[in-house]
Amino acid sequence: MKNDKHKKIIPFPNLKERLIDKGMEALKSKHYQEALEFFSEAKHMDEDKAEIHLGIALCLMEMGELEEAKQVCKQMLNEDIGHYFTVLQVYLTILIQLREYEEVQLTIEAVLQENQIPAESAEQFYKLLDFSRKMNQSGDFDIEEEEPEFENWMSSNVFMEDPNQQIQYIQSLRDRNLVKHMDTLKSLLEEPRAHPVIKTMVLQLFMENELAKEVTIYKFGESLSVIPADLNDISDLPFTKKVLNLLDDTLGNENPTLFEAVKELWIRHLYVLFPLLPEPPEASLWAAALHKVGYGFHGIELGYEEVEEIYEISGFRLREAVEKIEKVEEMSYFYEKEQ
Structure with a gap:
């Protein structure tokens, strides 16, 4: 052997x-x-x-x-x-x-001395050399709108009381490299004063950039760590679909137009909470609450007893869920601005 x-x-x-x-x-x-x-x-x-x-x-x-x-x-x-x-x-x-422009300049100058640059690339390298020299001479590193000084910016009460400034800042980072902004964005996730929608926007920005590093988010009194690249889009979450399927079987057959409006309400609700899920994670409870709130928002009175019977849930739990939806809905006005 x-x-x-x-x-x-x-x-x-x-x-x-x-x-x-x-x-x-x-x-x-x-x-x-x-x-x-x-x-x-x-x-x-x-x-x-x-x-x-x-x-x-x-x-x-x-x-x-x-x-x-x-x-x-x-x-x-x-x-x-x-x-x-x-x-x-x-x-x-x-x-x-x-932003290591001195190294850019030195590297290109060394290559030019060796006369090795292909003709088709020469113009590009000369332009880049000229640019790096100007940046080194002026010390002006503001190629794009510069990230605000985080220490001053984040501690500003004016800024913290105006989430619109935060929205503009986050939206300005679309299609840009986030490396220089990571500390600011991560701190926004952890900042208790930051609006929940702002934190969702930051997470989605990380998701779009497929950030594979763990970040910590503080939201609604909870602190949790997530890897943005591993998170699913809100509309793709199994719980999202389960609630909508229940609503479609009831409200969708009864009032298709209202169902579409309630569907948007549900997505807004989850957007504010993201990456948290409603508690308790019981689909029939949240379908019932959305059914009740949806009619109420459209000026149609619908008794709790009728909804309880349709979804076979207790009145106390339904009332709690309705209150949570209405409270979160008040926070969601930033959602429309972000879309």
Whole structure:
């Protein structure tokens, strides 16, 4: 019998290539954490393959890990891994996001001295060199609207009493790199004075950017930690659908127009609470409460007893749920502004 210690582990055929393909596919789909895991696994099999290193750099850059991404690109340039100018462009992009304009200038000047820039890229590099020189001379780093000084901004009572300013700030970050704003945004999530809708907006901004790092949110007296990339859209939550299905079977058949209005009310309610869910998480209770509130908001009186009978729930619990919906609805006026 052969000694198992001397057996060789034979990987699946083309496993490395399959991992790279899966990494590229996840990268294109903006699933950066998943892509990074595929590329990292492939790297264990091949330390020198350029696609793997560049894939890792791109994932880190998109995830906001700019210093790590910078080091990966720097290593590729120093060790001549991959297509030099492709890697150089990614490296310069990272430096700009880090606002390291002096390094941008020095890097481009060094490349120009070697006369290696392809003709089709020369204009782009000269423009970038000119830009970096101006930024270094002026010290003006305000490419976009600069993030307010957090220490002063967040402690301002005027700001804290005007959520509209917070909304404008968060909306200004759409399609922008969040790296320089992470501390501010995370602090907004933890700030007890910040409006619940503001916190939902911040979470959704993180979700859109597929932030795979844990953040803490303080909402309605509760503190919880979540990973935004793992959160589901409000309308896709199983509990959301279960309540709407119950309402559709009752109110939808009875009054389709009112059902659509109540559906919007339910989504608004969940938006304010997000990522929390209504307590207790009982679909029939919240369907009944929405049924009752929906009629009331449209000036139609509907007795508690009738609703209790339809959904087979107790009156006391129904009254509590109705009060919660009405209270949260008063907070939801920011929801319309955010949409």
